[in-house]
Amino acid sequence: MDDEVIVCRCEEVTAGEVRAAIRAGTRTIAAIKKRTRAGMGLCGGRTCARLMARLLAEETGLPAAAVAPPRARPPVRPVPAAALAEED
Amino acid sequence: MPDVVIIGAGIVGCALAARLAEGGINVTLIDQAEVVAGASGANLSLVLWGDAEPGVSLTLTRRAWDELPAEIADLEARTGLGVEFRPIHTLALVPDGLDPRAVLAGGAHLTEAGFETELIDAAAVRALEPAVDLGGVRAAVYQEQAAINPFLFTLAWADRARAAGASIVTDTRVTGFRMDGERIVGLETAGGPVVGDLYVLATGAWTRALAMTAGVDLPEDHIIGQACVTEALPPLLHGLVGEAGDKRVSFELEVAARGGDASGLRLVEFAAIQAMSGNLVVGQVSHGGPSVGEGVRPGSLRDLAAGLVRRLPVARSASIIRSWAKPVPFTPDHQPLIGPVPSRPNLFVASGLKSALIITPLLSKLIAGAIADGDLGPLRAFSPGRFEERRLDGR
Incomplete structure (x- = not known):
């Protein structure tokens, strides 16, 4: 993956920025999110979490299966505030 | 060494x-x-x-x-990291039923230390934060503080x-x-x-x-603080807007007194701020421990969203995209x-x-x-x- 490739479209984060975060010592997707904002957008990291896992595996030499998935936090999908406010 | x-x-x-x-x-x-x-x-x-x-x-x-x-x-x-430090105002809206002068007097020690704390009326609040609905509010405590990432x-x-x-x-x-x-x-x-x-x-x-x-x-001891985040929005809020309350201290005392049995206690305090990324961060529903591992409770997400819709009606169709529940410590x-x-x-x-x-x-x-x-x-x-x-x- 070239450094210019956009990994997270919502927040416009490139592969190069994710690689720089990994080289600064981040070792999990949760940590990459905090440093780069990748995965912090409206889609909740649905596409970019997989790409971040791939970059982590490539940079660290860890098997892809060893990369922990990001922690799921409610809501599962984006919900308009007004709809949430009316829930019983 | x-x-x-x-x-x-x-x-x-x-x-x-x-x-x-x-x-x-x-x-x-x-x-x-x-x-x-x-x-x-x-x-x-x-x-x-x-x-x-x-x-x-x-x-x-x-x-x-x-x-x-x-x-x-x-x-x-x-x-080489920018940490997004910026001065902002904080507005604690004083709802009917609380005496604005008493709320202000609670900050007398701050004024003495040279921190400016003043009471402003609803018209002044409206001028600072036009998007905020001031239903039931006649005054706010105004302070010039700061925010950071x-x-x-x-x-x-x-x-x-x-x-x-x-x-x-x-x-x-x-x-x-x-x-x-x-x-x-x-x-x-x-x-x-x-x-x-x-x-x-x-x-x-x-x-x-x-x-x-x-x-x-x-x-x-600790409480579990819960908050949520909306999608990025155009500029709506200039500073922090919250509701002044007087229940935090008694809430914490009760949590401490109940020890491991405090998880039924909860406190809702509305506050919102817009991050530089445009996301609104909306707090806070607190509940007693002891669990430090659980996520946001469904009823808490509802109360956070309700506070946002009430005080910031222009954000009613904004999507809530994530939330957190984290333990926050306090001492006696x-x-x-x-x-x-x-x-x-x-x-x-x-x-x-x-x-x-x-x-x-x-x-x-x-x-x-x-x-x-x-x-x-x-x-x-x-x-x-x-x-x-x-x-x-x-x-």
Whole structure:
């Protein structure tokens, strides 16, 4: 993956920025999110979490299966505030 | 010079690691998750002096506030990370039923310390924050404070610590201490033992449980603070808008009194701020512990959304995209616990801060000095020794 490739479209984060975060010592997707904002957008990291896992595996030499998935936090999908406010 | 092992890579642990390592001390910083995984990053991103208690807290907060612009410029220059520090106003809306003058009088000690706190009327609030619905509000307490990106602020301190030679070990849970009488001789972790001369608990709400493994019960409890985040929106809010309340102290006292049985207690306090990324951060629903692992409760998300829709109706169709539930510690006198534990000479606590983001740059400098020369100086006021010690062995 070239450094210019956009990994997270919502927040416009490139592969190069994710690689720089990994080289600064981040070792999990949760940590990459905090440093780069990748995965912090409206889609909740649905596409970019997989790409971040791939970059982590490539940079660290860890098997892809060893990369922990990001922690799921409610809501599962984006919900308009007004709809949430009316829930019983 | 002692080898120092710091547990907890939040703002306190990272800044202290940087200060100690820059002073030539060998530092290991260890965390169960990643850097800034707990309460240091799960907050409304405020650099807040309005929380300072009268006395030493206020004196140090005043000094920390005055030194902050230079500290942040230095931090950004050393690390190349911009931490999004910016002045903002905070507005505490005073709802009908609370006396605005009484709310203002609660901040008299702040005014005395030179922090400006003033009452403004609804028209003035409307001029500052036109998007806010002022139903039931006739006045607000206005303060000029600041905000920062708490992730980048903490990460910058971690980078600075690493650059000065500190070793940062993440994703490694501490399971207990190895003791030799009253001395700690090692840390038991999921990744094997870690040995140093001095052990620092910068562990926020986990402090009490960890200290118990060293045989000491510290007087610190926690609430679970819950908040949510909307999608990025065009500029709607210029500062922090919240509702003034008077229930926080009694809520915390009740949580502490109920101990392990406090999970049914809850408190709803609306507050919102817009991050530089455009996302609104909406707080806060608090409930009692003891669980530190659970996520946001469904009813809490509803109450957060309802507060947002009521006070910021233009955001009613904005999507809520994530939430958090993090344990936030507090002590019986709302002052932090800083200093060695009397009966455990090489166990040092740095926990229980109310507004950690404002005070940590100064505090980390003072704590590093105290560790290097053994003199706590003004931090003596926060010594765990001010409370009667409860040892688990009954001695």
